[in-house]
Amino acid sequence: MKTTLAILLATSSLLATSAAAQxxxxxxxxxxxxxxxxxxxxxxxxxYELGYFEDEGLFVTLEAQANWKVLLDGxxxxxxxxxxxxxGQPLAxxxxxxxxxxxxxxxxxxxxxxxxxxxxxxxxxxxxxxxLMDDGRPQHPISAAALAPVVEDYLDRGEPxxxxxxxxxxxxxxxxxYWLAAGGLQPGFYSEQDISGQIGAxxxxxxxxxxxxxxxxxxxxxxxxxxxxxxNQQAVFKNIGVPVITDYDMWKxxxxxxxxxxxxxxxxxxxxxxxxxxxxxxxAIWLDENDNANREEAVQMLSRPDYVGADAEVxxxxxxxxxxxxxxxxxxxxxxxxxxxxxxxxxxxxxAIWYLTQxxxxxxxxxxxxxxxxxxxxxxxxxxxxYLEAARMLVDEGMANEADFPWDSDGFKAPTPASDIIDAxxxxxxxxxxxxxxxxxxxxxGQTVLDGEIxx
Amino acid sequence: xxxxxxxxxxIEARRARRFARITKADGWFRVLGLAWxxxxxxxxxxxxxxxQLGEVWRLLGVPLVAIGVFVALWATLAPQVQTSLGAVPGPxxxxxxxxxxxxDAVREGEREAAFYERQEARNAEHIANGDxxxxxxxxxxxxxxYYDQIWTSIKTVFFGFLVASIVAIPLGIxxxxxxxxxxxxxxxxxxxxxVSPLAWLPIVTMIVSxxxxxxDGMFSKSFLVSAITVTLCSLWPTLINTALGVxxxxxxxxxxxxVLKMNTYTKITKLVLPSALPLIFTGLRLSLGVGWMVLIxxxxxxxxPGLGKFVWDEFQNGSSQxxxxxxxxVFTIGIIGFLLDRVMYxxxxxxxxxxxx
Numbered sequence: 052m053k054t055t056l057a058i059l060l061a062t063s064s065l066l067a068t069s070a071a072a073q074x075x076x077x078x079x080x081x082x083x084x085x086x087x088x089x090x091x092x093x094x095x096x097x098x099y100e101l102g103y104f105e106d107e108g109l110f111v112t113l114e115a116q117a118n119w120k121v122l123l124d125g126x127x128x129x130x131x132x133x134x135x136x137x138x139g140q141p142l143a144x145x146x147x148x149x150x151x152x153x154x155x156x157x158x159x160x161x162x163x164x165x166x167x168x169x170x171x172x173x174x175x176x177x178x179x180x181x182x183l184m185d186d187g188r189p190q191h192p193i194s195a196a197a198l199a200p201v202v203e204d205y206l207d208r209g210e211p212x213x214x215x216x217x218x219x220x221x222x223x224x225x226x227x228x229y230w231l232a233a234g235g236l237q238p239g240f241y242s243e244q245d246i247s248g249q250i251g252a253x254x255x256x257x258x259x260x261x262x263x264x265x266x267x268x269x270x271x272x273x274x275x276x277x278x279x280x281x282x283n284q285q286a287v288f289k290n291i292g293v294p295v296i297t298d299y300d301m302w303k304x305x306x307x308x309x310x311x312x313x314x315x316x317x318x319x320x321x322x323x324x325x326x327x328x329x330x331x332x333x334x335a336i337w338l339d340e341n342d343n344a345n346r347e348e349a350v351q352m353l354s355r356p357d358y359v360g361a362d363a364e365v366x367x368x369x370x371x372x373x374x375x376x377x378x379x380x381x382x383x384x385x386x387x388x389x390x391x392x393x394x395x396x397x398x399x400x401x402x403a404i405w406y407l408t409q410x411x412x413x414x415x416x417x418x419x420x421x422x423x424x425x426x427x428x429x430x431x432x433x434x435x436x437x438y439l440e441a442a443r444m445l446v447d448e449g450m451a452n453e454a455d456f457p458w459d460s461d462g463f464k465a466p467t468p469a470s471d472i473i474d475a476x477x478x479x480x481x482x483x484x485x486x487x488x489x490x491x492x493x494x495x496x497g498q499t500v501l502d503g504e505i506x507x
Numbered sequence: 508x509x510x511x512x513x514x515x516x517x518i519e520a521r522r523a524r525r526f527a528r529i530t531k532a533d534g535w536f537r538v539l540g541l542a543w544x545x546x547x548x549x550x551x552x553x554x555x556x557x558x559q560l561g562e563v564w565r566l567l568g569v570p571l572v573a574i575g576v577f578v579a580l581w582a583t584l585a586p587q588v589q590t591s592l593g594a595v596p597g598p599x600x601x602x603x604x605x606x607x608x609x610x611d612a613v614r615e616g617e618r619e620a621a622f623y624e625r626q627e628a629r630n631a632e633h634i635a636n637g638d639x640x641x642x643x644x645x646x647x648x649x650x651x652x653y654y655d656q657i658w659t660s661i662k663t664v665f666f667g668f669l670v671a672s673i674v675a676i677p678l679g680i681x682x683x684x685x686x687x688x689x690x691x692x693x694x695x696x697x698x699x700x701x702v703s704p705l706a707w708l709p710i711v712t713m714i715v716s717x718x719x720x721x722x723d724g725m726f727s728k729s730f731l732v733s734a735i736t737v738t739l740c741s742l743w744p745t746l747i748n749t750a751l752g753v754x755x756x757x758x759x760x761x762x763x764x765x766v767l768k769m770n771t772y773t774k775i776t777k778l779v780l781p782s783a784l785p786l787i788f789t790g791l792r793l794s795l796g797v798g799w800m801v802l803i804x805x806x807x808x809x810x811x812p813g814l815g816k817f818v819w820d821e822f823q824n825g826s827s828q829x830x831x832x833x834x835x836x837v838f839t840i841g842i843i844g845f846l847l848d849r850v851m852y853x854x855x856x857x858x859x860x861x862x863x864x
Binding site for chain 2: 130359
């Protein structure tokens, strides 16, 4: 009798589960989502391949985009319903830097996953400045201070020192700037009149779409770049460059890409938005579960030509917990790609605020803004409310663990301690202006860039 | 006894008829690029085999040898060029990728079938639950296969070419008939003809995005952008050749039309079009060729579906198979371009009596 009851209960709860999964009344079921050929688009590929989208009643077409600009325009025009985006893109679009449009993010796609690579020639010139470990291999993390004398040589000879990043408001732009500035090099400012970002620069940074980075460096147009995987490991495999630092070594567990949708889409299709978020959370869980046990399978998915398309062995390097610096110098990097643990998918306001502080630091935000402005802008774009609603449904349906989500978070991560950041300057999202003023290179409160000069 | 046996005469007549038929078929063989069939048939029909063999050698043997030499050169030279993606692929690797792409298409087909199975199961469940309004039949959301990409490109080029022809032929006739119209059109033709497709593309993209705002209309935006770019670039050869064909009509014919007091419509349909047709078709052939080249470039730059996107995606993938796959696409593009030209040539031969190109 007892067992029958138990079975009955179990069946009824099963029925309830499947009913719950179908209970969202979807406003839009056919969606087109954009992505760039990078390993951190993995949650999208996984949600598609493992049928998580279909479980939610969504029929998704995934489309690779040529570059970040095309992708952003697609989301703004509605040609794409959503996309794998640079964290800076929804923020910049919402505050009107570049194309103005209100874009939100209910889901953060990953932590870490980028690196900075220099060409073989530059590495040869840099290497003598890098301290060695006992076994003769260079000691990591490598500071840009090792690059500074090389850049100086170039400048003395009157030659510009060019490096690449993927988009003006990309994580990579801010990361390479952070690294250069931490090593005493000036990466240059933006101003309202001059949006090249090269005002007063020692190192000239310019935009190249991620998959073209290795080819552009091979052609000699740039001497190095900051980009996501697999395009750093590709440089190693192709024997054209050496990654010098990963973003994990610059700032442990730094926030990376987000999933962006237009605010209008979220408003008109609230249930679809939740369903999308649910599918993506499930994909992220799958990517990290059992100590990254599924990563090998994820690598096989990503290596298909319609997703990232690079050779599986290149993608596997970083995805399965290793990173190869100089050819043969493979080091463990278990947290190089984080998709779910450490609350990676929760859209923290403090992450948004860090991006905004960097926009201000380099002049993309021309005027000093109040701390409140940072909080309000972050809350306008990052939407933990949608995220938690989706997470709650997953927990209720038995597809996620209650303990895995920060239910009571106020949206601010604990401040990053000095020891987790390469230049030992701690970051606290609650005090954006004080943080900006604590960075040695960059604009401070009250300063603006006018006619190529810092004023104030 | 009469000198000639009637049966021999009969055989002779039959033989002559057979040769006449072969000569007639030869016209078609030429159109289809199978000219080498004629001497083989002639030899089979009893013509001097030696002379025919020479013809076969010239028409079939020499091209085959040339292709063989090309492949051999390619196979020996390619491995000597080292790129960062490995050696340049030779014919064997490229052929392997043809198989790979076919495998991809087969796999995608299986996934598609599975998708429809799931859909049917879902729909059946909805019907069983009485939710008939939730029953949906949707098209598979997976990746386009290589064959899909080819088909998309062909559809796009024909659509763009059709629009170009509809615009260019009437304009060309007007320019050919009237000196004033010609004076008006000429500067525009001279200025716009040399514009590269890559310059048109941003303009077309912006305008289509602004004008064609619906997202679920008959055409997708990317299709329209590619097709209109093709139209803008492939317009000119047809226009110029039509104008030339129309303006160079025999003056006597024009005088006749005056004597007969033909109205403009009759004059165009009965007189202008038939005599200008060979040149119009020459223009159309050139246009289709230009359109095909332009389309691939447009697809590459705008990431619109089709062979161009396939090439660009593979370039971006940078995997060890990418170069070979791009080469497969290059041959596909070349062969399809050749076939398109043959189709137009065949049409031209059907509609015009003289085959002067």
